[in-house]
Amino acid sequence: MTEDEFDLFYAAAYPRLAGQMYALTGDYAEAQDVVQRAFVRAWDRRSSVLTGDRDPEAWIRTAAHRLAMSRWRRARRWWELVRGGSVPRPAPEPSPDHVALVAALRRLPDAQRTAIVLHHLCDLSVEQIAAETGAAVGTVKARLSRGRTALAAHLVSEETDPTEEARV
Incomplete structure (x- = not known):
């Protein structure tokens, strides 16, 4: 080159x-x-x-x-x-959604976070992630599945409780 x-x-x-x-x-x-x-x-x-x-x-x-x-x-x-x-x-002033997403990503184990970011943000296929991380394709699929489930749970748990808004 x-x-x-x-x-x-x-x-x-x-x-x-x-x-x-x-x-x-x-x-x-x-x-x-x-x-x-x-x-x-x-x-x-x-x-x-x-x-x-x-x-x-x-x-x-x-x-x-x-x-x-x-x-x-x-x-x-x-x-x-x-x-x-x-x-x-x-750090630059992030949006509340950005803060929630980054916080939820940080709560994931490294392997799951890496798989999620590479797949959803870097648009890599499961096979490309497996090649890049040295993990088996099935392992990458499991990390993606578990990571998505954990990420969804973290994002839902970080949303504001509607009963708190009613009390304010």
């Missing part, structure tokens, strides 16, 4: 990948950063990653996801050391 081809690929794929990582992380700045770092890694490995039968966007998505997971682990360890300190998280 030439530099011009990489630039075109970057321009087309970056916004989509940043949006997908935002759905996984809930933090747009972090999503942008991990996608940018994944593109840097892809550029450094362009002779093997960006040529042949491989899907370069899938490789970058996987690399960005792994970078985000690594950050979460480091943040959790740091949080355990500090215990109780607050970490400021600048």
